[in-house]
Amino acid sequence: MAEYNQLTPELIAELENIVGGDNCLTGEDINEDYSHDEMPIYGTHMPDAVVLPANTDEVSAIMKLASANNIPVTVRGAGTGLVGGSTPLAGGIALCTMRMDKILEYDENNLFVRVQPGVRLCDLAADAIDHGFMYPPDPGEKTGSIGGNVSTNAGGMRAVKYGTTRDYVLAMTVVLPSGEVLRLGREVAKTSSGYSLLHLMVGSEGTLGIITELSMKLIPNPKEDMSFILSFSDIQTAIAAVPKIKLAGLNPQSIEFMERDIVDSSAEYTGNKIIPTVVDGNECGAYILVTLDGNDEDEIFQRAETLAEIGEEAGAFDTLVIEHPADKAAVWAARSAFLTVIEAETEHLDEMDVVVPVDKIAEFLGFIHDTGVENDVLIRSFGHAGDGNLHIYCCGNNIEREAFLEKSTRVMHAAYAKCNELGGQVSGEHGIGHAKKEYLRESVGDTAFSLLSSIKQAFDPKGILNPGKVCN
Amino acid sequence: MAEYNQLTPELIAELENIVGGDNCLTGEDINEDYSHDEMPIYGTHMPDAVVLPANTDEVSAIMKLASANNIPVTVRGAGTGLVGGSTPLAGGIALCTMRMDKILEYDENNLFVRVQPGVRLCDLAADAIDHGFMYPPDPGEKTGSIGGNVSTNAGGMRAVKYGTTRDYVLAMTVVLPSGEVLRLGREVAKTSSGYSLLHLMVGSEGTLGIITELSMKLIPNPKEDMSFILSFSDIQTAIAAVPKIKLAGLNPQSIEFMERDIVDSSAEYTGNKIIPTVVDGNECGAYILVTLDGNDEDEIFQRAETLAEIGEEAGAFDTLVIEHPADKAAVWAARSAFLTVIEAETEHLDEMDVVVPVDKIAEFLGFIHDTGVENDVLIRSFGHAGDGNLHIYCCGNNIEREAFLEKSTRVMHAAYAKCNELGGQVSGEHGIGHAKKEYLRESVGDTAFSLLSSIKQAFDPKGILNPGKVCN
Structure with missing residues (x-):
């Protein structure tokens, strides 16, 4: 990171002038939340001031001031990131966009x-x-x-x-x-x-x-949508059905996968047991959750029939139609609770959201679970089977933070290398922030990484905007 | 443009060594076609050598040689561009990709x-x-x-x-x-x-x-598709139907517009009179051509009914279903012939392919036709009503090239300014090449234009690749 100046009382007065005193926080008025996103394990850093501008003109005035005085600025939205992207690593100004909410x-x-x-x-x-x-x-x-x-x-x-x-x-x-x-x-x-x-x-x-x-x-807005749970003995069988569903032209809105352990945890945590665990006497080991949408109910039913046929051929125990709106809400609430459930059960959490080709999902999941066992790290996972985007969590309980990070980092290194080998990407949707920078460099190579840095340089020659992130 | 070196006999020998003698053309072996794309009116420039590499390794070897010796290289595909993008403005090497055709x-x-x-x-x-x-x-x-x-x-x-x-x-x-x-x-x-x-x-x-x-x-591949011709009294009425079709969730594959004059020319040129000119005694002044696709014929018919209802409400004389595959082919052949027809009827041609918001198409077309009249330039137009991408041609006959260009450039300046005013873009799909550079600069402004140049600089510090195009 570049060398920066400190915010002086004069500069803070100018910031107050721009956004109004109530929208410029300093010292003890700054909530600790501004020092990290949802992954404090990647490090916390307090900003020297938090400003909440109301419009483009105020943001422009803030940046002119910061640029003229060489003060680092880190932008922050709702703070729900997972890679430390909004952590103000160099201190300075945290610029929060949440007042611009119209x-x-x-x-x-x-x-x-x-x-x-x-x-x-x-x-x-x-x-x-x-x-x-x-x-x-x-x-x-x-x-x-x-x-x-x-x-x-x-x-x-x-x-x-x-x-x-x-x-x-x-x-x-x-x-x-x-x-x-x-x-x-x-x-x-x-x-x-x-x-x-x-x-x-x-x-x-x-x-x-x-x-x-x-x-x-x-x-x-599509007039109709319908969700379906296909239950399988194991994740390999479940994932193998996905390309068949896509090839058949069913045009699903979503295809999510879930393993049994996380479904059980979610049921216990939410009290919602909508996802079946035994079907016709068969223990379910994995599921895919499919949603079809469209404007014509009959036409969706027709696609649903094809879906059930494909499921049966692919070894599904059943294709459960989620008809009631309340049931649909319950299923998606269970799915949406997965991260919350993991967080609730876990003291230390490290995560990755790699993307791999759809037909490599099962291989990658097998690899990451084995790697977890080898390194004595509990792995939890769920994700988007339709596009190969996997949310993988290293979970640590009854262990010191440093000791956990040493183990989880070993798992991460191995997993990102495997992801590269399978033709995947470092992140599907969470980004790079500062936590995943080195994995990005390994994935894209030095030439591409230095092109990223040149682009950063073209936009931000002084390096004052969100220092220490992505490629700088 | 930067200063470049000339290709020497030694360098040409090295090029021959890389791609094979048959795939390295120089002097009189170079076809004049390599000096321009489909718009020679924007200027022609012969390359000093044409190379036709077979793979990535050969391209890499060519670029290493060009970079080490500061020789400009202009890439060319099929040469069907319309903005002079593949014209080798600085001479040097024309690198044609057409042998890499697998x-x-x-x-x-x-x-x-x-x-x-x-x-x-x-x-x-x-x-x-x-x-x-x-x-x-x-x-x-x-x-x-x-x-x-x-x-x-x-x-x-x-x-x-x-x-x-x-x-x-x-x-x-x-x-x-x-x-x-x-x-x-x-x-x-x-x-x-x-x-x-x-x-x-x-x-x-x-x-x-x-x-x-x-x-x-x-x-x-969608199993079914169906095309429809909606005929209207004039272009304003036709275009006003487009947002209604999109809002109704009919999800059309395409919505093209056609004015009567070009339909007549196309019918005359191709001998194919599939598009009706009089419907129920009404003279048609404009049309929209809609295609719906999907996997379920009944569901498409249902959408077609809604389309006809929307058309009727919007003032269409008729919604003609193109059922026979032969008729469908004829309609799309007529549509695809528009540029050919214009080229056949025209000695000097200048063109633009601006994009404007869908509800601004009629206003823009009115403006451009008026501007044509004011400047004594014949305007022909057709395009993509569903996305606001308009193909506008300034046509000149019985006039010297320079005199025509002076007039057409006045029309172009006025039209690009109007496009900016309406919130449009310089090009929807043809690009900038060297013909539209100044219009791009006016549209995006100096700050954005200089960011483009910085990016170019990051990728190509010596400026040897396709000099004089887009932003360099």
Whole structure:
């Protein structure tokens, strides 16, 4: 990291002047939460000031001040990240976007919504439905901010059919580290107009600029959807069914996989036993959870029949239709509780969210479980079978933090190497932050990594924006 | 442009050594076609040598030689571009990818095809269908290379439903200007693993690196599709129906618009009069051509009924179902012939392919036709109503080239300014090349333009790759 200046009382007064005294916190007024995201195990660092700007102009003024005085700035949304991306490693200013939380405009003719970055995903999703639209990206963490979702290219459950957050960003307003304001992209569906700075910003984790407004694509809300639980003896058999479902043109909205242990934990934790554990006398070892959507109920039923046939051929004990809205809510609540359940049962947690080709999921899961056993680390996992994005947790109880990290890091090294060998990616949707930087370098190689650093240099020559992250 | 060295006989001998004597052309062996793309009006420049490498290693060896000796290299695919992107402005080496024309592998489990960049779109599309897949991007120019399609983020007719070429690029092999070989992306559907160099390469028009292999996403081929012609009194009424069709959740594969004059010309040129000109005694002034696809015929018929209802409410004279495969082929042949028809009738041609918001299409078309009249330039137009991508042609006959260009440039300046005012983009799918550079700068502004140049500098510090294009 570069050398920075300290925030002086004069600079703090200027910050207060920009955002108002109530929206500039210093000293003991700063909540400890601002020192980390949801993975404090990767290290905590307090900022010297927290500012909560209300609009693009205020963000621009903050960055002009920071740039002129060489003060580091780390952007933060809802703080739900999992790779330390919003941890202010160099101190300085934590710039929180959560006061910019307005849904500004629905454009029905051109099918997009204009929002500020601090709108939470759950609020945007619900509001879009009220307007007759679907905002398709559906990451598990619903309270994350939409700015954070764009900054990590969050994916979620529905990526199989609808793609990731990247596919829904039409345009954005960005404040550069210099304080200059750029409008990237336009509210149109096609473009071939120079290198895509818009796509460069997506997934850049607050290191290239600060997103202050977003135009996100919407689709008409599908009228019907139906979920199905296919139960199998083991994970290998379950995963082997996935390419068949995709090849059959069933166009599922989501295909999630679940192993029995996490289903049991979730049932115990939530009291919700909606997912069957024994089917026709067979002990279930693994499941896939499929959702089909569309506008025509009959046509969905037809796809459901094909799904059941494919399931049977692939060795499923059963294809359970989740018909009642209450049951559907219960199933997805069980699925959404997985991370909470793991967190509740675990003292020390390390995690990875690699992506591997769909037909390599079972091999990777076998490898990671074996590697856990070899290193005496409990592994829990679940994830997106339809796109190969796996959430893998190293869990430690009754062990010192350092001793745990030594073990979990061994597991991580082996697992990321295996992921590379299988043609996978370091992260599907959580990003790199500072926790996964070295794994990114190993994965992409020195030449590509140095291109990333050159791009960072072009946007942020002083290196003041989110230092220590991704490639800097 | 930078200062370059000339190709010496020694360097040509080295090139021959790399690609074989038959695949290195110099002097009078170089066909004049290599001096331009499909728009010679933007200027022609002969290369000093044309090389046709067979694989990544040969491309890498060529670039190492060019880099060490400061020789400019311009990449060329099928030469079907429309903005002078493959014109070797600085002479030097024209590197043609068309010998790298193999479809290498279909991966059915992970739904992608691995190809060399010189495969033509029509060949990939047909071969994919033979394998049970659809390669969704469908630009009008079917003989373009897939490498060129990626380099311009080509869009085409089906972008309304399926997106543009960008959305189908999973991974690529790239040779950097230095000759280093990078593998970007992976054959997986999700990633949040550092700034997306893959998305930076898409649409970079051969200025950042040379694509030597591509992994393109496929989808299962929809079993059914049906096309419909909706006829209207005028273009305003026709275009006003488009947002209604999209909002209704009909999920059309394509929505094209056609004005009467071009339909008449096409009918005359092709002898194919499939598109009606009078319906129930009403003279048709404009049309939209809609295609619906899916796996269930009944469900498509249901959507077709809704389409007809929407059409009627929006003032369509009729919604003509194109049932016979022969009729469907005839309608799409008529549509595909538009550019050919214009070229056949025109001595001097200048063109733009702006994108505007869908509900601004009619306003823009009105403006451009008025501007044509004011400047005494005949305007022809057609395009993609579903995504606002308009193909606009300035046509000149019985006039000197320079006099025509003076007039058409006035029209272009006014039209690009209007496009900016309406929130549009300079190019939907043709790119920037050297013909549209100044319009790009005006559209994105100096700050963004200089970021583009910095990125170019990071990839190509010597400026040897495709000089004079996009932002350099």
